Amino acid sequence: MSEKSVKKSFLQDFKPGEFFRKYTMIIALVVVTIVFALWPGKKGLILQPANVTGLIAENAYVFVLATGMLLCILTGGNIDLSVGSVVCFAAAIGCVMMAGGVSMWLAVAVMLAIGLAIGAFQGFWIAKVRVPAFIATLAGMYAFRGFSNVVLNGYRVDITNEKFLMLFGNGKTSYIPDVIRQNSESLNAAFSKDNAFLTGLIGQNFVAKFNLTCMCIGIVGALIFVLLRVRKMSVEKKLGISQAIPGQIVSTVVIAVLVLWVSFKLSCYRGFPMVLIWIGLVLGIYAYVTNKTAIGRHLYAVGGNEKATALSGVKTRNVYWFAYANIGLLAGLAGILTAGRAKGIDPVYGEGYEMDAIASCFIGGASAYGGTGKVSGMIIGAILMGVINKGMIIVGVDANYQKVVKGIVLLIAVMFDVLSKRQKR
Amino acid sequence: MAKILLEMKNITKTFPGVKALDNVNLQVEEGEIHALVGENGAGKSTLMNVLSGIYPYGTYEGDIIYNGQVCKFSNIKDSEKLGIVIIHQELALVPEMTIGENMYLGNERGHSFAINWNQTYAEADKYLKMVGLEESSKIQVKTIGTGKQQLVEIAKALAKKAKLLILDEPTSSLNEEDSRALLDLMLSFKKQGMTMIIISHKLNEVSYVADKITVIRDGSTIETIDNQGKEPVSEERIIKGMVGREITNRFPKRENVKIGPVRMEVDHWTVHHPLYPERKVVDDVSMYVRQGEVVGIYGLMGAGRTELAMSIFGQSYGVNFSGELKLDGKHIKLRKSEADAIKHKIAYVTEDRKGNGLVLSQSIKVNTSLANLGAISKNTVIDGDKEYAVAEEYRDKLKIKTPSVEQLVGNLSGGNQQKVLLAKWMFAEPDILLLDEPTRGIDVGAKYEIYCIINDLAAAGKCVVLISSELPEVLGMSDRIYIMNEAKIIGEMKASEATQENIMAAILRSGRGA
Numbered sequence: 001m002s003e004k005s006v007k008k009s010f011l012q013d014f015k016p017g018e019f020f021r022k023y024t025m026i027i028a029l030v031v032v033t034i035v036f037a038l039w040p041g042k043k044g045l046i047l048q049p050a051n052v053t054g055l056i057a058e059n060a061y062v063f064v065l066a067t068g069m070l071l072c073i074l075t076g077g078n079i080d081l082s083v084g085s086v087v088c089f090a091a092a093i094g095c096v097m098m099a100g101g102v103s104m105w106l107a108v109a110v111m112l113a114i115g116l117a118i119g120a121f122q123g124f125w126i127a128k129v130r131v132p133a134f135i136a137t138l139a140g141m142y143a144f145r146g147f148s149n150v151v152l153n154g155y156r157v158d159i160t161n162e163k164f165l166m167l168f169g170n171g172k173t174s175y176i177p178d179v180i181r182q183n184s185e186s187l188n189a190a191f192s193k194d195n196a197f198l199t200g201l202i203g204q205n206f207v208a209k210f211n212l213t214c215m216c217i218g219i220v221g222a223l224i225f226v227l228l229r230v231r232k233m234s235v236e237k238k239l240g241i242s243q244a245i246p247g248q249i250v251s252t253v254v255i256a257v258l259v260l261w262v263s264f265k266l267s268c269y270r271g272f273p274m275v276l277i278w279i280g281l282v283l284g285i286y287a288y289v290t291n292k293t294a295i296g297r298h299l300y301a302v303g304g305n306e307k308a309t310a311l312s313g314v315k316t317r318n319v320y321w322f323a324y325a326n327i328g329l330l331a332g333l334a335g336i337l338t339a340g341r342a343k344g345i346d347p348v349y350g351e352g353y354e355m356d357a358i359a360s361c362f363i364g365g366a367s368a369y370g371g372t373g374k375v376s377g378m379i380i381g382a383i384l385m386g387v388i389n390k391g392m393i394i395v396g397v398d399a400n401y402q403k404v405v406k407g408i409v410l411l412i413a414v415m416f417d418v419l420s421k422r423q424k425r
Numbered sequence: 426m427a428k429i430l431l432e433m434k435n436i437t438k439t440f441p442g443v444k445a446l447d448n449v450n451l452q453v454e455e456g457e458i459h460a461l462v463g464e465n466g467a468g469k470s471t472l473m474n475v476l477s478g479i480y481p482y483g484t485y486e487g488d489i490i491y492n493g494q495v496c497k498f499s500n501i502k503d504s505e506k507l508g509i510v511i512i513h514q515e516l517a518l519v520p521e522m523t524i525g526e527n528m529y530l531g532n533e534r535g536h537s538f539a540i541n542w543n544q545t546y547a548e549a550d551k552y553l554k555m556v557g558l559e560e561s562s563k564i565q566v567k568t569i570g571t572g573k574q575q576l577v578e579i580a581k582a583l584a585k586k587a588k589l590l591i592l593d594e595p596t597s598s599l600n601e602e603d604s605r606a607l608l609d610l611m612l613s614f615k616k617q618g619m620t621m622i623i624i625s626h627k628l629n630e631v632s633y634v635a636d637k638i639t640v641i642r643d644g645s646t647i648e649t650i651d652n653q654g655k656e657p658v659s660e661e662r663i664i665k666g667m668v669g670r671e672i673t674n675r676f677p678k679r680e681n682v683k684i685g686p687v688r689m690e691v692d693h694w695t696v697h698h699p700l701y702p703e704r705k706v707v708d709d710v711s712m713y714v715r716q717g718e719v720v721g722i723y724g725l726m727g728a729g730r731t732e733l734a735m736s737i738f739g740q741s742y743g744v745n746f747s748g749e750l751k752l753d754g755k756h757i758k759l760r761k762s763e764a765d766a767i768k769h770k771i772a773y774v775t776e777d778r779k780g781n782g783l784v785l786s787q788s789i790k791v792n793t794s795l796a797n798l799g800a801i802s803k804n805t806v807i808d809g810d811k812e813y814a815v816a817e818e819y820r821d822k823l824k825i826k827t828p829s830v831e832q833l834v835g836n837l838s839g840g841n842q843q844k845v846l847l848a849k850w851m852f853a854e855p856d857i858l859l860l861d862e863p864t865r866g867i868d869v870g871a872k873y874e875i876y877c878i879i880n881d882l883a884a885a886g887k888c889v890v891l892i893s894s895e896l897p898e899v900l901g902m903s904d905r906i907y908i909m910n911e912a913k914i915i916g917e918m919k920a921s922e923a924t925q926e927n928i929m930a931a932i933l934r935s936g937r938g939a
Contacts, residue, residue, distance in 0.1 A: 235810065294798045294805040301795055304784030311741055311773065311781055312796040312849070313764035371786040 019247050021420045025364060025380045025413065026254070032384065036391035045394050046387070049206065049269035052262060057170045057341065059386040060275040061087065061334040063379070065357035066364075067286045068327030070378045073361050074290075074299040075323050076306065076370035078133035082122060082140030083331045083357060087350035088148040090114045090335035095157040095345045104164045112332040118144065119328015120321070127320035137324075141354070149347045158344035167274055168340030176272040180212045187212065202268065211271035218263020222256045275337055282330065287375040295322060303370025359406070360385055363413040385409070430455040430620050431476075431509075431589060436487035438471055438480060445471045446485070447644045453589070453637075458611060458621045460635035460652075462628065463667055468644040469624045470514075473591050477511040478504040491589075508588030512578045514597060518566045525549035525562035528581040552580040556610060572603030579610070590614070591622045596630060597727055608634045626725050628660040629933060640666035664929045676901030677877050681884045684904065685716030687754070688888045689771075689857050694748035696736040702744055706732040708912040710748075714857065714888040719879060721903030721920075722892045723928060729912040730892045731776055734859040738773035739766030752857075767796060772855035774846055776862035776892070778839075782846045785835035789827060790816040792834050792845050796853040819848035824874060840871025847878060857888045864898060876902060896925050910935045 020027065036046045045051065065083050072078050094111040098104060122140050125131040159165060166173045181188040191210050193199055199207050229252040233245065266272055290296040298319045301309040310316045334353070339345045364381025366373025388409060392402045431453040438446040446468045453459045461469045474480050476489060478498030489496045491507060498504045501511075518527045525546045534548065535541025549562035556576045560569060566577065575595060582590055592611075596604035604627075611621055611634055625631050631638060632652060640647040640663065647666050652658045696707040707729050714720050724730045735742035737750065740761040750757045752769055766773070775781040783792050793816045794801055801811045816830035823844040827837060834845055843863060850858065860879070864872040879902060883889050893899050899906055906923050908916040908931050915935040918928070 292807050292809070294802055294807060297791065297795070297798060297807065300787060300791070301784050304786040305780075305782075307781045308775075308783055309795070311738075311763055311775060313739075313762075313767040314795075315762075315764065367786070371784065 019250075022247060023251065024416055024420070025377065025384060026251070028413075029380060029384045029387065032391065033387055036387065036395065039391075039395045042395050046391050047265070049265045049267075051390060051394070052265040053269045053273060055383075055386050055390050056266075056279070057273055057275055058390075059382060060279055060337045060341070061353055062356045062360055062382045062386065063279045064282050064330050064334045064337065065327075065353055066360040066378050066382050067282050067375060068330035069354075069357040070361045070364075070366055070373055070375060071286070071290070071299055071323045072133070072327055073358075073366045073368075074303045074370055074373055075320055076303045077368045078126075078320075078323075078370070079354070079358050080122070080137045080324065080327050081134065081354050082118070082137040082144060083327060083334070084350040084353035085141045085144035085148065086115055086118050086328060086331040087335040087338055087353055088345065088347065089118070089144040089151070090332045091339040091345040091349065092148045092151040092157070092347070094336065095159055095339055096151055098159055098161050098164065099157050104161050107164075108336060111336050112329060115332020115335065116325060116329040119331070120325040122328065123321040123324030126324055127317040133320075133324070145347075145351075152345065152347045154347060156344055156346040159339060165340055165343060168278070168336050169343065170273070170275065170341040171343075172270065174274045174340075175211075175270045176213060176217075176274065176277075178211045178213045178271060180216065206268035209268070209270075211267040211269075214267040214272040215263055217272055218260055218267070221263070222259040225259065226252060226256050275341075278333065278337065282333070283375060283379060290375055295319070299323060300371055303367075303372075305371075356385065359410050362417075363410060365417060367417075368414070381413075427454045427456060429453070430492060432488075432490040433472070433476065434488045434490065436472065436475055436485055436489075438468075438475055438485040445644055446475070448487075449641065449644070449646050451639055451646065452649075453620060453622060455620055456615065456618050457636040458615055458623060458634055460631040460638045461622060461624045461641060462626075462631055462638060462663055463641035467641045467667075469641055470593060471644075472641070473511055473593060473622070473624065476504070477501055477509060477591065505585050508586055509591070510582040510585050510587035510589070511591040512582055512593065512595060514594040516571070516574050516578060516598075518574055518577060520567035521565060523563050523565055524553065524560065524569075524577055524580075527566055527577065528552065528562065528584050532585060548584065549580070552583045553577070555583060556580045557606070571598050572600070572606075575599060575603070575607060576610075579607075587619070589620045589622070591624075593624045594626065595623065596625065596627060604630065628663050631663065632657040632660060638663060642667060660933055661926065661930070664926060675873070675897065677873065677880055679719075679880050679883070679904075682717065682904070683884075683886075684718050685886065687713045687715050688752065689714045690749075690751040690754075691737060692749040692751070694733070694736070694750070695746070696732055696743035697745040699742070699744050705912050706743055707736060710909075710912075710914050712907055712914060712917075714890055716888060717883050717886050718904050719883050719889045719891055719902055721899035721906040722890060722909055723896060723899040723906055724894065724909030725932065726894055728909040730894075730909050731861055732912075733909070734773055734861050734890065734892055737766075738771055738859060739763040741766075741773070767853055767855070770854070770856040771859070772796075772850040772853055772857070773859045774850050774861060774863060776865055778842050778846050783834045783842060783849075785833070787834065789820065789825065789830040789832055789834055789837075789845050789848075793819055793830070793848045793852055796849050800852070800854075815852060816848075819852060823848050823851075823878060838867075838871075840867040840874075843867055843871070843875060844878075847875070851882070855887070857890070858882060859890045859892070861892045862894065863891070864893070864895070872898075896928060900925065900928075908932060 033046065037044055068083070069080060072080050090111040093114055094107040097107045097110060118140065122136050125136040126133045165171055181191065191198060191207055193204060193207060195207070202210050229248070233248055290299065298309065298314050301314065302316050302319045306316055338349055342349065360382035361373060361378050362368065362381070363384055364373065364377035364379065366378065385406065388405065389402065392405060397405070429452055431451070433449065433451040436446050436449045437444070449468065449472055451472070461472070463469050475485050478501050481499040482497035491509065496507065519530070528549045529545050533540050534545040546562050553560060553562055556579050558573060558576050558580065560573065566574060575598070595607055599607065608630055611623070614621065623631070623635065635652050638650040638652055638658065640650070650658055650662065650666070690713040692711050694707055694710040695705060698704040698706050710733055722730050722733070732742050736746060740746055740759065741763050746759060750759060757769060779785060784795070790812055794812050798807065801808050801815060813830065819825070820827065820830055825841050825844045825848065827841065834842060837845065847863070863879070864875055879889055879891065891899065891902055900920065900923055903920050906918045906920060906928070907914050908918070908928055910932045916931045
C-alpha cells in the first residue's frame with residue numbers, strides 16, 4: 001500500500017462527529033486551559049509549574065473519592081453522600097491517635113479500616129435491607145459529621161508526625177527526592193544556568209532546580225502507556241476490530257504528550273509529589289478492576305439491567321455491597337490525604353467533597369442511570385473541575401461566582417451527554 | 426339498521442421492520458358490543474391504540490370516522506373528549522391513592538389549583554354505584570381486590586362521559602365469578618345505549634356478550650361474525666377464523682431425532698404469587714423432559730408458563746415453593762439462587778429480552794459472556810482476547826448480523842438481540858434450556874433461524890422446553906406438548922396427535938369446568 005493511500009484511508013476513517021462526541025470533555029479541557037492561559041494580564045500563569053503541581057495536590061481527594069463514586073454510580077446512578085463526613089471522621093480518629101503517640105502505620109491502617117467498615121455498614125443497609133442509597137448515605141453524612149465533632153471535641157487536631165506528612169502531605173518534603181542528580185556529580189553539574197542548551201530547553205528560572213528523577217518517571221510512564229496502547233491496537237487489528245483507529249492514535253499521542261508535559265512542569269517545581277503516587281495507584285487499580293475483572297463487569301451489568309444480571313446468576317445485592325464498602329475504603333484514604341495536606345484535621349473538613357466527586361463522574365460521562373462511565377472519563381472530569389477552580393482563582397473571579405460557574409459547567413456537561421445519546425437513537 | 430358510530434377504514438400501521446396492521450377495517454354500530462379476537466400479536470391492541478390516539482394521527486394510514494366525522498387524534502385526551510375511553514389490560518390505578526383520586530386523576534374536579542374534593546367524592550360515589558360497587562370512594566385502591574379494581578376502572582371511564590368504551594382483556598385477571606359479573610354489567614350498559622368494544626382471548630365470554638365478532642389475524646381483518654342469532658356462535662367457529670392460516674414450511678425439519686432418557690423432572694410443583702401469596706401462579710404441575718427432546722408448553726398469556734419456567738430456574742420468580750425437582754433422577758435441593766440453577770446446567774431464556782435478558786447499554790461481547798464469566802477469566806480477571814474469540818464464535822454460529830461484536834446490543838434489531846440472548850445462554854453450556862417465547866416480536870426470517878438453532882440444540886442432546894403462545898410454533902417445533910391454563914397443566918399430547926383445534930378445545934373445556 002502506498003503512503004498516499006494509507007493517508008487517504010486514515011482520513012476516511014476519521015469521522016469528526018464521532019470524534020467530537022467521544023472526546024468532548026478532553027476538547028473542553030484543552031479549550032478551558034487555553035482560555036485561562038491566554039487571559040489578559042494573567043498570561044500563562046495557570047501553566048506555571050507551581051500551579052500545575054498545586055492542581056494535583058489540591059485535587060487528590062477528588063480523584064480518590066470520584067473513583068469510588070464512579071463505582072456506585074455505575075450500579076444504577078446511586079451516589080454516596082456520606083463520603084465527606086467519612087473523610088473527616090476517619091481523619092479525625094487517625095489524627096487523635098497520632099497525637100496520642102500511636103505509630104503512624106497503625107493510624108493509617110485504622111483510618112482505612114474505619115472507612116471500609118463504615119462503607120460496609122452503609123452497604124449492608126443499601127444492599128440487604130434495600131434502604132435507598134440516597135437516604136442511607138444521607139443518614140451517614142449527618143451521623144459521621146457528628147461523630148467527627150465528638151472525636152475532635154469541636155477543635156482542630158494537628159499532626160506532627162514528619163513521616164506521615166512526608167508520605168501523604170503537601171509540604172516541601174512530600175516529593176520523591178531527585179536520586180539521579182544526587183548520585184551523579186557530572187549530571188548534577190550539567191544543570192546550571194551556564195549550560196546554554198539545557199537553559200534553552202527548560203528555561204532560565206528552572207534549570208538549576210530541575211528534578212531529573214521526576215522527568216524520567218514521566219518519560220518511562222509515557223513510554224509504557226504508548227506501548228500498552230500500541231499492543232492493544234495491534235491485537236484488535238489482528239482480531240479485526242479496528243474501530244476508530246485514527247481517534248485512538250490521536251488520543252494516545254495527546255495523552256502521552258500530556259503526561260510528558262505534566263512531568264516536565266512537575267520537574268521544574270519540586271518534582272514528583274508523593275500524593276501523585278497514591279492517586280496513580282488508585283486510578284490504575286480501579287481502571288483495571290472496572291475494565292478487566294468479573295466484579296467490574298458486574299458493576300456495569302447491574303447498572304445496565306439489574307434483572308437481566310440477576311437472571312444471569314450474578315448476586316446483584318453483593319455488587320451493591322461491594323460498591324459501597326469500596327467507596328468507604330477510598331474515603332478512608334481520602335481522609336489520610338486530606339489530613340496530610342492540612343497537617344491536621346478540623347471538624348468541618350470534607351464538607352462538600354461528595355459533591356465534587358459526583359460532579360467529576362457526571363462531567364466525565366458517567367450516566368446518571370448507571371451502566372456507563374469509565375475511570376478515564378472521570379479523570380478528565382476531575383481535572384476539568386480542578387482547572388476551572390484554579391483558573392478562576394488565578395484570574396480573580398469572586399468566590400461566590402466560582403460556584404455559579406461550577407454549576408453551569410456541570411449542567412452543560414450532562415446536557416451534552418444527554419443530547420449526544422439522543423441523537424444516536 | 427342502527428347508526429354506525431365508529432368506522433375505521435383501511436388502517437395500516439407500520440413499526441420499524443414490522444407491519445402491525447395491514448388495511449384493517451372495523452365498523453361498530455351504536456349500542457352494540459363488538460368483540461375483537463385474534464392470537465397474541467395479531468394487532469388487536471395496536472388497533473385500539475390507534476383509535477384512542479396513543480399512536481397519533483399521522484403515524485398510521487387510513488381514516489377513523491366517529492359519529493360521521495373524520496377524527497385526527499393527537500393524544501388520548503382528544504379521543505376522550507369525544508367519549509372514546511379505553512381500559513387497558515393492566516390496571517392503571519395508583520394503589521396508594523383513594524378510589525376517588527384515581528377516578529379523576531388527570532381530570533380533576535374544580536379548579537386545577539384548588540381541587541373540589543367534595544364534588545370529586547360525591548361524583549365518584551355516584552359512578553361507583555352504577556358499576557355496582559358499595560365501597561366509599563374515599564378508601565385506598567390497594568385495599569380492594571382485583572375484581573373490584575376492574576370495576577373502578579370502568580367507573581373511571583364512565584366518569585369521563587364515555588360513549589364508546591373499549592375494554593382490553595377486562596377479565597384476564599379476574600376469577601370466574603367476577604368475570605361473569607363484569608360481563609353482565611356490560612350487558613346492562615348496552616341496554617342503556619352504551620357502545621362497547623371488547624378484546625378478549627376467552628371465547629366463551631365473547632360469544633356470551635358480543636353482538637358482532639371481528640377476527641384479526643396477522644394484522645388484517647379476516648371476517649366479522651354476526652352473533653345476534655338465536656344460537657350463540659360456536660367457539661369452534663371463531664377458532665377457525667383465528668387460526669385458519671396455511672402453514673407451509675415455516676418450520677425447519679428436525680433431523681437426527683434421538684430421544685434419550687429423562688433428564689429433568691418436576692413433580693407437584695406449586696408456586697405462589699410474590700405479591701399475593703395466597704394466589705397460585707403454578708398449581709401442582711408435573712412434567713418431564715428427555716434428552717434431545719423439544720417439549721412445547723402452550724398456553725395463553727397469564728396461564729403460568731413463564732412463572733413455571735422461572736421458578737424452575739433457581740426460584741427466580743414466586744414465593745412458597747413446593748414440589749420436587751429431579752435432574753437425571755436425582756433429587757435437587759431447592760435454593761433461591763440463579764447461580765445454583767446455572768451450576769445445575771439449567772438455562773432460562775427470558776421472554777422479555779429487553780427487560781430481563783440483555784444489558785442494552787453494553788456490547789454483544791459483554792452480553793455473551795455475562796452468564797459464564799468464569800469460563801473466560803482466571804482468578805476473576807477477564808481474558809479479553811478469549812472473550813472476544815467466544816463472542817466471535819457465537820456470532821458466526823448464530824449468524825448474528827453486526828459489523829462487530831463490540832456493537833452495543835441496544836442498537837441491534839429484535840431478531841439479532843434474541844440471537845445474542847441465545848448466544849449468552851448457549852455459552853453458559855446448559856443441558857436444559859427453558860426458552861420462553863424465543864420468537865416474540867421478530868420477523869419471519871429470524872424466526873426460522875431461531876427454529877434451526879433450537880433443532881441443532883436438540884440434535885446435540887440438549888433438552889429444550891419451548892414456551893410459546895403461538896400455536897403453530899408449538900405444533901411445528903415440539904416432540905411433545907404440554908398445555909397450560911390457569912396455572913395448571915391441563916393436557917399432554919404427542920406432536921403427532923396435536924392439532925390447533927384440539928388444543929384450543931382442551932383450553933376451553935378446562936376454562937368452562939373451572
